[in-house]
Amino acid sequence: MRRNHRRLEVWQDSIGLVEEIYRATRCFPSSETYGLSGQMRRAAVSVPSNIAEVFARDGTRELLRFLGIAAGSLSELDTLIELARRLGFLNNTTELEKQLDEVSGKLMGLQASLRRRLDA
Template identity: 55%
Template sequence: MNHKNLYVWIKSMDLVETIYKLTQTFPDAEKFGLTSQMRRAAVSIPSNIAEGSARKGDKELIHFLHIALGSLSELDTQYLIAVRLAFIEKEDAVQEQMIDVKKLLLGFRNYLNK
């Protein structure tokens, strides 16, 4: 299975781009803190989809989709921390993007579990 053809991978790559642009506005003091954490969590999502897709079977892919879901939850929490610390203003578009990726991950997982 080629991960580059998976809609969930494409949308998670879009989320990575959004997070990189968003964190560019964070204070310099956060370069190795929240900026780094958010970027790593975002990158982990499509990376785990890709790794799981390269494995032997659906069981392994599902395992990596669960890891991607965990990274998405981390990212959501870190995003809310950044809002609470007033590094950024809450943006519905960013939250909707995260919700969309979560729905796609869950849908793909559920499809593979059948």
């Protein structure tokens, strides 16, 4: 199996974001195990999973589709972090938001690069 996705900074950074989400949600109330905590974890895991899946596919359009799914998961995660903050489950979200922005920027850069290749 080729695992080229592991060399991508965006994949590596998104794995780091998943780790931070898991750490942050450990302190959530047990009543949130299948609620907000679980949803945040699923959205976070979806990002590197979809990036990895991209590299098992052929064709630029297919790549862009999975990167779009990853971007959607990042937007969902952003909303869930905000909800967790407003509900008092997370006090300081600055570091999580910074990581989210870094992953989002790199993902958008990869998408733009692939779109240029598609248009060429």
